[in-house]
Each structure stands twice: as structure tokens, then as C-alpha cells.
Amino acid sequence: MFRFQVFACFLCLFLMDMGKGFSKTSPPVYSQLEERQVVTLHADFSVSHEVTKDLLVMSREGLDHVRVVLGYDKLRSIESFEAEMINPLTQKSLLKTKLKDLRDVAQFSQVNIFDDNRLKIYEPSTSVFPVLVKIRYVMKSKTNFALPTWVPVPNYNQKVKEAIFSVVYPEQLGLKYKEVNLPTEKRESFETGLKTVSWIVSDLEVQGKDFKKEDDYRLLLAPVRFGLEGVVGEMSDWTGLAAWQYQLNKNRDKLPDAFKAQIQDMVSEADTDFKKIQILYQYLQKNFRYVSIQLGIGGWQTQVAAEVYQNRFGDCKGLTNLMKAMLAEVGIESNYTLVYAGTDADDIEVDLPSNQFNHVILQVPLKTGPIWLECTSSTLPAGYLGEFTKGRHVLVVREDGGYLTQTPSYNTEVWNTLSSKNKIRIDNQGNAVIESAVSAQGNFAVKLTDVKYHLDARQQRDFLNRNSGISGLLVNGFQIDLHQEDSLPKADLAYDGAIIKFVQSTAKRHVLKSFLGKITEDQLAFSNLFKTEEYEIQLPEAWQSESQLPQVDRKEEYFSASLQSRLDGDRLLISTALQIRLPEEFSDEEKTNLVKQINSTFDYSLLFLKTPTTSTLPNP
The missing domain is CATH 2.60.40.3140 (Immunoglobulin-like)
Structure with a gap:
């Protein structure tokens, strides 16, 4: 014991x-x-x-x-x-x-x-x-x-x-x-x-x-x-796995004759392959619902295209297979493609050929470069995948087996551009009204696409109030127009609104504090940003600056920033340009510190005095 x-x-x-x-x-x-x-x-x-x-x-x-x-x-x-x-x-x-x-x-x-x-x-x-x-x-x-x-x-x-x-x-x-x-x-x-x-x-x-x-x-x-x-395969390399997937889906892409005629009619006036892709992709988005089905081998074998057409719904495999069949009907080759999807998901282990996938997309190999289609989305423009499957190694499935390649990363300037032109008019009480025109392309255009299609009018206005370039803005009217240039999504946003106490006034001076919107880490999700802003501010009187107007010209390892401001009569003109390029290995902590550094670059105050009156001028 x-x-x-x-x-x-x-x-x-x-x-x-x-x-x-x-x-x-x-x-x-x-x-x-x-x-x-x-x-x-x-x-x-x-x-x-x-x-x-x-x-x-x-x-x-x-x-x-x-x-x-x-x-x-x-x-x-x-x-x-x-x-x-x-x-x-x-x-x-x-x-x-x-x-x-x-x-x-x-x-x-x-x-x-x-x-x-x-x-x-x-x-x-x-x-x-x-x-x-x-x-x-x-x-x-x-x-x-x-x-x-x-x-x-x-x-x-x-x-x-x-x-x-x-x-x-x-x-x-x-x-x-x-x-x-x-x-x-x-x-x-x-x-x-x-x-x-x-x-x-x-x-x-x-x-x-x-x-x-x-x-x-x-x-x-x-x-x-x-x-x-009962379906046996061998994946000593990626080609073997792709060959097995191809055989699993073989002859499941047949379409009804009446639908074939409808497809031909839809593209009869399209003069390029991309326009045909765009027309058929938009038809898919408007007429078919995404419903995921994972039952036994059905987790890997696609539904029959004719059944998806008849039922008007399908999972990622079924919708991708249907889109592939529609393109084949108009003479455009496309490839069923396996991907591991998920926002911020890790890439697959490329040196271990194996089942590492959870999603299917479509690759269309045009002469100008591959077009990628996310067939489960009802809003994405043709040719754009977004964060869910960007920058991933994917397995392209072909009759001869297939191969491993990568989806676009969308991390260049053309995919991450924001520009705005703003006119602001200040009244005697220091309040202001604004008219803005914002142009977005690439990832920022897709963000506005989500806002337009997934938020109601009140939620859209709240989003614009929170994410506008000027703090304290209350948006009145707005309009979002979407379009694209080939695979590049574009969006134009126009809005007007009011800014309460845009200028703080005392007996002797008027103070216009720094109002430029701050960048966020979310805007650097694709490691690249090119942003320009122009402001034309109509002053109530011909004010003169008490001190030198701010000017910025800064070039660092990962960003360059400029700010120019000048008075032109009763107008204050301000323009900014910001360009950020980050390496892939940039950590979250480094990104946080960089955002603080950049925002402090544009943090300033402007001081103005009223133009002297004749009664206060010195005697000649």
C-alpha cells in the first residue's frame, strides 16, 4: 500500500x-x-x-x-x-x-x-x-x-x-x-x-x-x-490518373438533337470563338442551378449531359460536362479539369500523383491562351476563376491522358487596377457633396459583381459607405455597370453622396483634414495593386493655403506612392498614384506592417485661410 x-x-x-x-x-x-x-x-x-x-x-x-x-x-x-x-x-x-x-x-x-x-x-x-x-x-x-x-x-x-x-x-x-x-x-x-x-x-x-x-x-x-x-486504374504518374478519369466519363456528353439546334442558333451571329464561349457560358449560368451530388462513384463520375439538360441542375462535374458538350457542338475543344478548390487552400503536392482534388472546372485551349470557366458560378464572367481556384496546379483530362498545369494567379497590375475621378463641392458650413466615377478591372471588378448580384439595394449602399475612398461619405444614388474585355472583367461605379463637416472651420481658418481612403489587407489578396485617384474640390471662396500643400514622391522596395496637390483659383486639385507589388512569400505580418506604412504616407492635414478682405488690407 x-x-x-x-x-x-x-x-x-x-x-x-x-x-x-x-x-x-x-x-x-x-x-x-x-x-x-x-x-x-x-x-x-x-x-x-x-x-x-x-x-x-x-x-x-x-x-x-x-x-x-x-x-x-x-x-x-x-x-x-x-x-x-x-x-x-x-x-x-x-x-x-x-x-x-x-x-x-x-x-x-x-x-x-x-x-x-x-x-x-x-x-x-x-x-x-x-x-x-x-x-x-x-x-x-x-x-x-x-x-x-x-x-x-x-x-x-x-x-x-x-x-x-x-x-x-x-x-x-x-x-x-x-x-x-x-x-x-x-x-x-x-x-x-x-x-x-x-x-x-x-x-x-x-x-x-x-x-x-x-x-x-x-x-x-x-x-x-x-x-x-470495379473501375481499375493506375497512377504512377499524373497521366495515368487523367486517363482513368477520362474513361470514367467517356460517352456521357451526348445532347438531345433539339438542344443541339438551339445551341447552333444561339451562336449563329458570333464571329469569334471567345464570343461563342461567352454566349454559351452565360446561357449555362442563367438556366442551370448548381446542386452538389456526391454518392459513391458519383463523387468522381459526371452525370450524363442529357440528364443535366433535362433536370436543369447539376454538380460541378455535371455542369462542366454539359458546358464541354455545348462547346463541342460548335466545334470548340475543351478539357475537363480537376482542381483542389477553396479560398486560401494549399496547392497540391505535385510530386505525388494521387487523388488530391475536390472540384472540377473547364479549360478551353484557344490559340491566344487557355480560357478557364467556373461552371458552378452564376455571376463570374467567362474566362475568370477568382480566389476559389486561382494559382493552383490542376490536372487537365484529355483522351490521350492529360497533363498538370496551373490556373492563372491574377497577380499582375492589369488584374488589380482601381481608378477614380471625384468632384467635390463644399458649402459655407463645411459640408460637401460629391460625384464619383470609379473604374475597376480584374479582381476589383469581380468584387463589384458580387456586390451587384448578391446584395440588395440597402446592402449595396452600406457597402459603398464602408468602402468608399472618403471617410464619412453617405451615398445617395449609385449605379454599377459590368462588362469585360476578353477574359478581363471590368466594372464602372458611379455614385453621388454627402459628406458632413468635410471641412472644419474656426474664426480665422478652415481645416481640411486628410480624407483619402486607406488601403486594406484585403485589397492585397492578389499581391498586386495599382490605384489612382483624382479630386477636384470646389471651394466656397478663393482660399489661400496657409502652408505648403502636401506633395509625396516615395519609392520603396515593394511600393511606390505619389501625391500632388495645387490650388487653381477656387479649386483644389489632388491626385494620387499607388503601385504595390509583393512577392509570393510575403507573410501576413509583413503585409500588415506594409499597409500601415503606406497609409501613413498619405496621412496629412491641409490648412487654409480666407482671402483677405479690403478692410483688413494694410494702408498703401
Whole structure:
């Protein structure tokens, strides 16, 4: 009994130290993990995944580390699950959980309207700490098309005492993998036609929430030969995966004869391929709804084009396939293209040919350069993709296999240009009215497209009030006109409004404070900005400047800025120009500091005096 009490005392002290962290600078430790995972690939392309983990939870925060979420659908099943919660000091079992005890819910995706995904969730609670939780479960997949990624440290504030990951597979299937930052080397063994590859790590660094994502440990897996619901393929390179995708969709692009005649009629007066693309793309946008459908192999095989036409809706695959079929009808070749989509999403691992995609777009290879179409959008102009799929490596699918290429990054000046011309008239009370004409192209034009199509009139006016070039502006009337030059979106915004107390007056002087709108980090989302502004300010009287009018001419490594101002009779004329070019590796912190630096460049005050009257002039 004495030995047990001494052991318990030392254990409690140890756990208290872990909960606080081992030093003042290291993150606190909420749990300790020992884990073993075994992924077994079978000759019939099915996969078994066995996970065994022991978690020593030190605090309530560590309960999040115990949570297990298991997805299942037509292709995946949960073979078994068991968990036990134990008091480590007394070794007394507190709670046992089986598969039937898990909470079962539908998995509602923001993008998938129809799917068969469900979740089993293990989420225990306890007021006893420390607590030991032992978990074991086995998953089964009917396909090896997608294999799990191993992240040895799955949670922040978790100490990984030891983690083992093994893959067992028949040599004829083949296996590819990519090690990212792993502090260990693989171990290999062979037995009766099966190859086993294992990775073992121990005593890894505890990660806090400030841990950099690019420094994390990961192991990426992919098969060489694979099968999905009886459709077998090989992806030793990207061409192999593209060839499999092409065969999966082959002969699913047939259209009804009546619709073919309608297509020909729609483009009968178009004199260029781009105009034909534009006409058919706009027809698709106006007449078909995006409804995501992910059921079994349907997650990869497109719907039949004739069905999409008849139903008037489809997912990204179905709408892209329909657009491809329409273009083929007028003699324009296009290519079904796989992409990993998402705003700020990471690019794929180009050196690991594998299933890394979640979306489909269309590439039209014209002689002047490829035109890209986002067929799920009802507002984007033809030829523009936007943030959702910009600057990504994509897999172009062709009859001969296909190839890897990149979508546009839209990070040059022509895609990030804003210009405005403004006329302001000031009354005797210092209030002002303004008339503005703003021209936007590229990414800024698409922003105005979203404003026009996705916001009502009140919301549009609120947006303009918040994002105008002048602080304190209250917009009255406005109009947004959209157009494009080839693939380049353009927008013209005209508005008028009022600015209360634009000028502050005292008995002797009138003060016009800095009113130029500040740039934001959002405007640098594409790492490039070219912005010009012109202001013609009609003064109520012929004021004279008390001090020299501000002038700016600044050239730095990543930006250049200029400001010119002058008085022309009773008009104050101000013009600014700002050009920003940032490298791809520019960090968020550097961007924040640069924005502050640029905004301070245009921060000034203008002081004016009334023109002297004859009664105050000195005697001659």
C-alpha cells in the first residue's frame, strides 16, 4: 500500500508538471498520446485501417483530444469500435463504450446537397482528472483510391510519447508516399508477398497554436494501382490518373438533337470563338442551378449531359460536362479539369500523383491562351476563376491522358487596377457633396459583381459607405455597370453622396483634414495593386493655403506612392498614384506592417485661410 501511495504521489506531481508545461516558454500539455495505426491494402483494392490509442488526459481541455469522429458511407464502413475510460491512480474502469453507443448524425456539407455521408461520434465527458482513455477501432473502405494521411501530432498541446504508423500491401498494387518533416526513417519488411513499411516517432515537440503549419509532420500516401467500384486504374504518374478519369466519363456528353439546334442558333451571329464561349457560358449560368451530388462513384463520375439538360441542375462535374458538350457542338475543344478548390487552400503536392482534388472546372485551349470557366458560378464572367481556384496546379483530362498545369494567379497590375475621378463641392458650413466615377478591372471588378448580384439595394449602399475612398461619405444614388474585355472583367461605379463637416472651420481658418481612403489587407489578396485617384474640390471662396500643400514622391522596395496637390483659383486639385507589388512569400505580418506604412504616407492635414478682405488690407 505504501509503494502504491508513493507512486500515486509521484504520478500526480508529474501530471501537474505536464499540465503546466515543462518550462515557462513551452505550451501547456493537456494530454499524452501513445498510438499505433495499421493500414492494410488488399488485393481486391479494399483497405482496412486499425487504430489503437492510449490517451492520458490531464485537464478538461484535453477532452477535445479524445473526441473521435468516424465517417461512413456507401464506400466506407466502421467495422468495430471500443473505448474505455480508466482512473490511472486506481486502475478502476469508469466507462466503457461500444460502437452501438456512439452518436450517429448526418454529415451536412456546405457544398454537397445530396450525399450519403454519416458520422459516428465519440465524445466522452468526465470530472475526474487525470483520466486514461483507451480507444480501438477498425475502418473498412471498398476502395484504395484515397488513403489516409498520417499526422503524428494530431492536436495542439498534446505530448506524443510514441506513435507508430504501418502500411501493409501486396507488392503488385504498389505504394507511393511523401514524408514531410518526419524526424524518422521508414522501416521495411517482407513476408509472403506482402510488404510492410513503418514509421515510428517518439517524444515529439509539443505544439502550441502558434506552431507553423508548414513545419508540421505529415505522411502522405497514394496507391499505384487502384480500383473504384470495379473501375481499375493506375497512377504512377499524373497521366495515368487523367486517363482513368477520362474513361470514367467517356460517352456521357451526348445532347438531345433539339438542344443541339438551339445551341447552333444561339451562336449563329458570333464571329469569334471567345464570343461563342461567352454566349454559351452565360446561357449555362442563367438556366442551370448548381446542386452538389456526391454518392459513391458519383463523387468522381459526371452525370450524363442529357440528364443535366433535362433536370436543369447539376454538380460541378455535371455542369462542366454539359458546358464541354455545348462547346463541342460548335466545334470548340475543351478539357475537363480537376482542381483542389477553396479560398486560401494549399496547392497540391505535385510530386505525388494521387487523388488530391475536390472540384472540377473547364479549360478551353484557344490559340491566344487557355480560357478557364467556373461552371458552378452564376455571376463570374467567362474566362475568370477568382480566389476559389486561382494559382493552383490542376490536372487537365484529355483522351490521350492529360497533363498538370496551373490556373492563372491574377497577380499582375492589369488584374488589380482601381481608378477614380471625384468632384467635390463644399458649402459655407463645411459640408460637401460629391460625384464619383470609379473604374475597376480584374479582381476589383469581380468584387463589384458580387456586390451587384448578391446584395440588395440597402446592402449595396452600406457597402459603398464602408468602402468608399472618403471617410464619412453617405451615398445617395449609385449605379454599377459590368462588362469585360476578353477574359478581363471590368466594372464602372458611379455614385453621388454627402459628406458632413468635410471641412472644419474656426474664426480665422478652415481645416481640411486628410480624407483619402486607406488601403486594406484585403485589397492585397492578389499581391498586386495599382490605384489612382483624382479630386477636384470646389471651394466656397478663393482660399489661400496657409502652408505648403502636401506633395509625396516615395519609392520603396515593394511600393511606390505619389501625391500632388495645387490650388487653381477656387479649386483644389489632388491626385494620387499607388503601385504595390509583393512577392509570393510575403507573410501576413509583413503585409500588415506594409499597409500601415503606406497609409501613413498619405496621412496629412491641409490648412487654409480666407482671402483677405479690403478692410483688413494694410494702408498703401
